Amino acid sequence: MRTAAPAALRHALTLLPGPGDYRDLRRTWKGDLLAGVTVGIVALPLALGFGVSSGLTAEQGLVTAIVAGVLAAVLGGSNVQVSGPTGAMVVVLVPIVAERGPGAVAAVTLLAGVIVLLAGVLRLGRVVGIIPWPVIEGFTLGIAVTIFLQQLPLLTSAQRAGPGELSTHAIIATGQTLAAADPRYLLWALGAVAVVVACMVLAPRLHPSVPGSLLGIAVVAVLAALLPSPLALIGTIPSTLPSPSLPSFDLGTARDLLPAAATVAALAAIESLLSARVAAGLGDTGDYDPDRELVGQGVASLGASLVGGMPATGAIARTSVNIRSGARSRLAAIVHALVLLAVVLVAAGPVGRIPLAALAGVLMLTAVRMVHLATVRTLLRSTRSDGLTFVITALITISFDLIAAVLIGVVLAAVLALRSLSRTTEVTIEPISTERALPGDEEIIQVRLRGPLFFVSADRVYAKVMGMGHTTVVILRMSGLELVDASGARILSDLVTGLERRGITVLIKGVRPEHTALLRQVGVLSALRHRRHLFADLDPAIDHARSHVERARAAG
Incomplete structure (x- = not known):
């Protein structure tokens, strides 16, 4: 006072x-x-x-x-x-x-x-x-x-x-x-x-x-x-x-x-x-x-x-x-x-x-x-x-x-500004690309997320990722995300949970420091199968994904 x-x-x-x-x-x-x-x-x-x-x-x-x-x-x-x-x-x-x-x-x-x-x-x-x-x-x-x-x-x-x-x-x-x-x-x-x-x-x-x-x-x-x-x-x-x-x-x-x-x-x-x-x-x-x-x-x-x-x-x-x-x-x-x-x-x-x-x-x-x-x-x-x-x-x-x-x-x-902003959210689904391809790399998919991920664009991102065909491992590349709100973080949590339920291992790469607290609070990180499925760089994430593919093939 x-x-x-x-x-x-x-x-x-x-x-x-x-x-x-x-x-x-x-x-x-x-x-x-x-x-x-x-x-x-x-x-x-x-x-x-x-x-x-x-x-x-x-x-x-x-x-x-x-x-x-x-x-x-x-x-x-x-x-x-x-x-x-x-x-x-x-x-x-x-x-x-x-x-x-x-x-x-x-x-x-x-x-x-x-x-x-x-x-x-x-x-x-x-x-x-x-x-x-x-x-x-x-x-x-x-x-x-x-x-x-x-x-x-x-x-x-x-x-x-x-x-x-x-x-x-x-x-x-x-x-x-x-x-x-x-x-x-x-x-x-x-x-x-x-x-x-x-x-x-x-x-x-x-x-x-x-x-x-x-x-x-x-x-x-x-x-x-x-x-x-x-x-x-x-x-x-x-x-x-x-x-x-x-x-x-x-x-x-x-x-x-x-x-x-x-x-x-x-x-x-x-x-x-x-x-x-x-x-x-x-x-x-x-x-x-x-x-x-x-x-x-x-x-x-x-x-x-x-x-x-x-x-x-x-x-x-x-x-x-x-x-x-x-x-x-x-x-x-x-x-x-x-x-x-x-x-x-x-x-x-x-x-x-x-x-x-x-x-x-x-x-x-x-x-x-x-x-x-x-x-x-x-x-x-x-x-x-x-x-x-x-x-x-x-x-x-x-x-x-x-x-x-x-x-x-x-x-x-x-509304129109948010609609235009939501169109800048990019979702690219593609196989991994390295200098030396190994057998089983075709079972690893990387999902690149760029731009803002917020309540207007969140459902579109979810539908596109969940609509892809079956694979063994998905790497969510998130270093290109500029903005994430609570709705966007919730969609990420639902994506991880949904893919894991389908038997697909999810790895996350490149979480920005400013997004870490929100993703942890909303449950994105806890939805991962293992805490070691969070990576700062792409190469270790690809190596880990290959190990999962090898184990899946050996078990099959």
């Missing part, structure tokens, strides 16, 4: 902010300020759009980006991570809002924040490392398709669908939306999307610093104000942040919301850690602490819930912009949140007059840019297993559930 307490205390201290987080601030503050302003401008339309797309309000997306952005920047485990509402979280929130109403989101956000916080305290941050690349890319593709489809209701009618009016399944909801579309409104909305997309594509070609999404939204807002447009607007946005208050729910409600909160928490953890891991490789910005990142993201969602916001995660797109703009410390992400706060305090009126179709255009192009065709081609052309894992993960993400897609993708990748 004396050693456990200090260790726990040391771990707890690593999860807290410290002066080291800002040790290079004197050198980097100018770049951090510029990066923070840049990413704040980029984040504005995304925060508004993700709030609306979730079935909530633009205000809720904005306050989430502000409150969660500051808390995650200060408490998180990455120096350059930018957090806030994301498209992946929208995909999860849409069915929650449809089934339980917008009022349930704050409670789900609070519960999810607690779960993510506990995951960080319990040191579960490294778990994301087991997610294979094909699963991550399939997950990303599925999210991108779903985000794109979720924007269609904003383009087809000025009236937003209420809870229960649209299916929670993105593809079915798309059909329902298009079937009930208002043609006149759809034309106006598609025009707004075209303007936004054109600005986002062309503006960076004029100058890299021009925020194309913000420019496109401004152009559409001005046109909507000047022309007799039917386009629905964001509406009134308060010019102050909401006062903090706990979401109202009891134990019964918490129990009902817990499955949804667990899904949100899992997604928040996965997306934040993936984003932080990618960010650590994009520039010389220092490593990240995955456990501390979970603590920071958990507290960020807790803070967002207190102001009626939505769950927050690390956002790879905004984080990438942050790094490319010169961010080197947490100050950049803090400034990004302050820029958004300034928008609330100063420009809430103009923001409220932005057409929803313009936000849909931003998110549609964002979704398209999430998919990298070169990556898709690489995965599909790599191995059959990786291509299958990628496609199945994407389909499950679109059709069913994000967390189920990740879990199924990981399991499928593991």
Whole structure:
């Protein structure tokens, strides 16, 4: 107990902010300020759009980006991570809002924040490392398709669908939306999307610093104000942040919301850690602490819930912009949140007059840019297993559930990897070969075992060896075995026992030192007829086998 307490205390201290987080601030503050302003401008339309797309309000997306952005920047485990509402979280929130109403989101956000916080305290941050690349890319593709489809209701009618009016399944909801579309409104909305997309594509070609999404939204807002447009607007946005208050729910409600909160928490953890891991490789910005990142993201969602916001995660797109703009410390992400706060305090009126179709255009192009065709081609052309894992993960993400897609993708990748690994197990059955053949050598068979011998390949090895014809002596050559698990050792024991029962003497040659203890514990060595039937080299094993053949011939 004396050693456990200090260790726990040391771990707890690593999860807290410290002066080291800002040790290079004197050198980097100018770049951090510029990066923070840049990413704040980029984040504005995304925060508004993700709030609306979730079935909530633009205000809720904005306050989430502000409150969660500051808390995650200060408490998180990455120096350059930018957090806030994301498209992946929208995909999860849409069915929650449809089934339980917008009022349930704050409670789900609070519960999810607690779960993510506990995951960080319990040191579960490294778990994301087991997610294979094909699963991550399939997950990303599925999210991108779903985000794109979720924007269609904003383009087809000025009236937003209420809870229960649209299916929670993105593809079915798309059909329902298009079937009930208002043609006149759809034309106006598609025009707004075209303007936004054109600005986002062309503006960076004029100058890299021009925020194309913000420019496109401004152009559409001005046109909507000047022309007799039917386009629905964001509406009134308060010019102050909401006062903090706990979401109202009891134990019964918490129990009902817990499955949804667990899904949100899992997604928040996965997306934040993936984003932080990618960010650590994009520039010389220092490593990240995955456990501390979970603590920071958990507290960020807790803070967002207190102001009626939505769950927050690390956002790879905004984080990438942050790094490319010169961010080197947490100050950049803090400034990004302050820029958004300034928008609330100063420009809430103009923001409220932005057409929803313009936000849909931003998110549609964002979704398209999430998919990298070169990556898709690489995965599909790599191995059959990786291509299958990628496609199945994407389909499950679109059709069913994000967390189920990740879990199924990981399991499928593991099964296919084990299947491929099992094929590297080689079993060669052949007569002995020496410089001088002696009479009776044809009654000695050597079985070469190479590669891994584990639960997937064990039965195949057993069937092949036991299926050979009758002989007098079998030499099991095991120096080529790279890996043996308990199942593999058990099969070896069964092989020795089965062959001996058929009157075949079994000799074992070349047991590796790292396998000796397991083979002894499982009973492989004790299954031999005599302890002298274990050899380190082949020549003594062949000589001993010949002596058995001679005795068998003499007895016959």
